[in-house]
Amino acid sequence: MRVHDLPTPALVVEAALLKANLATMASARPGAALRPHVKAHKCTALAREQLAAGHRTFTCATAREVAGMVAAGLGEDLLLANEVLDLSRLRALADLAPAARVTVAVDSEATIDAAASAGVREVLIDVDVGLPRCGCAVDDAAELAARARSRGLHVRGVMGYEGHLMVVTDRDDQRAQVAEAMDRLLLAHAVVGGDVVSAGGTGTYDLHDRVTEVQAGSYALMDTHYAQLGLPFGQALFVEATVISVRERWAVADAGLKAFGMDHGNPTVLGGRVLYLSDEHVTIVPDEGRAVRPGDRVRLVPAHVDPTVALHERMHVVDGAEVLESWPVDLRGW
Amino acid sequence: MRVHDLPTPALVVEAALLKANLATMASARPGAALRPHVKAHKCTALAREQLAAGHRTFTCATAREVAGMVAAGLGEDLLLANEVLDLSRLRALADLAPAARVTVAVDSEATIDAAASAGVREVLIDVDVGLPRCGCAVDDAAELAARARSRGLHVRGVMGYEGHLMVVTDRDDQRAQVAEAMDRLLLAHAVVGGDVVSAGGTGTYDLHDRVTEVQAGSYALMDTHYAQLGLPFGQALFVEATVISVRERWAVADAGLKAFGMDHGNPTVLGGRVLYLSDEHVTIVPDEGRAVRPGDRVRLVPAHVDPTVALHERMHVVDGAEVLESWPVDLRGW
Numbered sequence: 001m002r003v004h005d006l007p008t009p010a011l012v013v014e015a016a017l018l019k020a021n022l023a024t025m026a027s028a029r030p031g032a033a034l035r036p037h038v039k040a041h042k043c044t045a046l047a048r049e050q051l052a053a054g055h056r057t058f059t060c061a062t063a064r065e066v067a068g069m070v071a072a073g074l075g076e077d078l079l080l081a082n083e084v085l086d087l088s089r090l091r092a093l094a095d096l097a098p099a100a101r102v103t104v105a106v107d108s109e110a111t112i113d114a115a116a117s118a119g120v121r122e123v124l125i126d127v128d129v130g131l132p133r134c135g136c137a138v139d140d141a142a143e144l145a146a147r148a149r150s151r152g153l154h155v156r157g158v159m160g161y162e163g164h165l166m167v168v169t170d171r172d173d174q175r176a177q178v179a180e181a182m183d184r185l186l187l188a189h190a191v192v193g194g195d196v197v198s199a200g201g202t203g204t205y206d207l208h209d210r211v212t213e214v215q216a217g218s219y220a221l222m223d224t225h226y227a228q229l230g231l232p233f234g235q236a237l238f239v240e241a242t243v244i245s246v247r248e249r250w251a252v253a254d255a256g257l258k259a260f261g262m263d264h265g266n267p268t269v270l271g272g273r274v275l276y277l278s279d280e281h282v283t284i285v286p287d288e289g290r291a292v293r294p295g296d297r298v299r300l301v302p303a304h305v306d307p308t309v310a311l312h313e314r315m316h317v318v319d320g321a322e323v324l325e326s327w328p329v330d331l332r333g334w
Numbered sequence: 335m336r337v338h339d340l341p342t343p344a345l346v347v348e349a350a351l352l353k354a355n356l357a358t359m360a361s362a363r364p365g366a367a368l369r370p371h372v373k374a375h376k377c378t379a380l381a382r383e384q385l386a387a388g389h390r391t392f393t394c395a396t397a398r399e400v401a402g403m404v405a406a407g408l409g410e411d412l413l414l415a416n417e418v419l420d421l422s423r424l425r426a427l428a429d430l431a432p433a434a435r436v437t438v439a440v441d442s443e444a445t446i447d448a449a450a451s452a453g454v455r456e457v458l459i460d461v462d463v464g465l466p467r468c469g470c471a472v473d474d475a476a477e478l479a480a481r482a483r484s485r486g487l488h489v490r491g492v493m494g495y496e497g498h499l500m501v502v503t504d505r506d507d508q509r510a511q512v513a514e515a516m517d518r519l520l521l522a523h524a525v526v527g528g529d530v531v532s533a534g535g536t537g538t539y540d541l542h543d544r545v546t547e548v549q550a551g552s553y554a555l556m557d558t559h560y561a562q563l564g565l566p567f568g569q570a571l572f573v574e575a576t577v578i579s580v581r582e583r584w585a586v587a588d589a590g591l592k593a594f595g596m597d598h599g600n601p602t603v604l605g606g607r608v609l610y611l612s613d614e615h616v617t618i619v620p621d622e623g624r625a626v627r628p629g630d631r632v633r634l635v636p637a638h639v640d641p642t643v644a645l646h647e648r649m650h651v652v653d654g655a656e657v658l659e660s661w662p663v664d665l666r667g668w
Binding site for chain 2 (some may be wrong): 007008009039061062082083084085086088089107108110111128132133134135137163242244245246247249250252254257258261262263275276277278279280281283293294295304306307310311312313333334
């Protein structure tokens with residue numbers, strides 16, 4: 001199939017760029033030094049490429065991501081890096097063993113008790129390293145680990161996500177702040193114990209020398225938000241759209257608010273400027289001198305990869321004008 | 335089932351509020367005076383409620399919405415209020431006749447030629463009434479209508495969406511601007527002919543006395559963006575989330591960027607303030623004196639209904655603590 005024959009809007013992935021991104025990361029953080037986060041692509045076929053690049057452990061954000069990874073045969077060592085109180089979901093996760101190994105993040109008595117009573121076997125203590133989100137205070141880590149062990153849970157170690165530091169644009173400043181955040185995580189680790197110290201993301205993947213693994217996900221496909229950091233990962237993900245209407249001062253293509261995660265702002269368009277989006281449209285101003293006709297294709301670059309991918313049923317792996325493969329985005333929903 | 339037993343994040347619709355919204359609109363614009371836009375809810379079960387309220391004609395934004403409506407037995411008179419150049423999709427729409435009546439918007443020679451060669455039978459001339467999006471110049475409407483007729487298409491009339499005027503907060507100002515936009519549409523109608531003059535949306539539903547039908551959709555479920563206009567429609571749509579982590583100064587619930595259309599900004603939360611969202615989390619600051627514990631439910635109000643609904647597989651119709659029905663959001667995707 002040709003890219004031009006794909007119904008639009010279509011999520012397309014440039015094969016060579018994806019491959020280069022995976023290779024760059026696998027070289028910087030080989031094997032278990034990276035626990036790729038599947039929330040950024042929600043696609044087991046892409047996870048399989050990460051496995052081929054040497055990573056056998058994965059990070060998930062939802063119970064459905066975990067179950068989907070196990071169903072795809074990728075359940076060797078999955079971390080659900082999120083707190084869950086839903087007992088049916090926790091029981092379903094527990095039931096995945098022993099075929100799969102599932103570790104769940106906990107940060108409170110309530111999450112520990114839920115995990116234990118649902119039959120979950122292994123947990124990480126999630127520690128607040130500065131991002132106002134999940135994670136216990138460093139001072140509470142020891143007590144929570146003790147409680148988890150008293151409930152029969154194996155405490156594998158700690159995790160702490162410094163999400164607030166992902167897009168600090170001054171690298172030295174970022175390095176110093178990440179070091180401070182990791183000081184907190186290591187203080188917690190010292191009292192919690194275990195083999196795992198898990199942290200980080202694409203924006204800080206190369207600033208971690210004191211953790212056992214980094215949870216990066218966006219590096220595989222990238223977006224304009226991360227691109228501003230000058231990381232050695234190329235933009236591999238695009239939304240292909242068809243121009244459906246042309247006027248003197250603008251053109252309209254068929255990819256709108258329902259095709260892009262909009263929390264980091266508008267996508268950008270190659271060969272023009274995005275004016276605004278509505279549900280199923282993007283109005284663009286083509287570059288001076290660029291003639292655009294109905295039926296032409298345009299390519300847009302999402303501002304934020306994770307919520308964009310979650311809007312599409314498939315991603316098409318392409319090489320120039322040719323579609324090599326179509327991968328289901330099979331880890332969507334909850 | 336109880337609302338508290340729904341896995342979260344869950345899209346919930348308050349039955350009484352939905353019913354009141356449908357009744358208010360059906361009273362203001364009964365029967366064919368409203369052509370409800372299904373893009374706002376993407377749910378044939380909800381469209382069936384609109385049918386029960388007296389509306390037998392519907393507006394769609396995508397070919398898939400049209401096909402889904404026909405499959406659900408709601409294809410009596412469907413308007414695809416959007417330009418389509420994809421011949422396979424147009425052929426599939428043409429094949430829906432005679433069981434269904436499908437009218438497609440056209441605004442250029444290219445869209446007319448595509449519709450005609452795919453076997454589409456009926457079109458509306460889409461006219462630019464001030465929104466920089468699809469629609470031909472008023473001056474081109476007559477020629478396009480003639481071309482459509484020469485290609486054997488039945489031209490049912492005109493449409494023109496004044497989307498740029500939906501949230502003008504001064505009502506007198508809005509009324510005057512809508513009148514000007516409709517002057518343009520009626521100029522086009524005078525030269526195009528046909529029985530249909532289609533325009534409008536939830537924000538202007540009561541400002542149209544010169545069109546045959548209004549294409550409102552958001553009125554059924556509403557969002558915080560439209561709520562600022564003081565329309566007589568109540569907020570019927572919420573996202574129910576579970577508190578999964580609590581600290582001294584914030585709480586975290588399990589509904590994030592992948593559960594909300596974010597183009598109009600953050601959702602709001604009942605009983606607190608939203609600090610920010612990440613992929614699967616919302617960090618909130620509960621109101622002073624409100625104790626929040628892990629496992630508690632919180633209710634969030636989306637800023638923009640259309641892209642929010644498109645992220646969910648189901649919407650649950652509830653009455654207080656009880657789930658009355660669960661409706662598939664079956665018109666998603668493309």
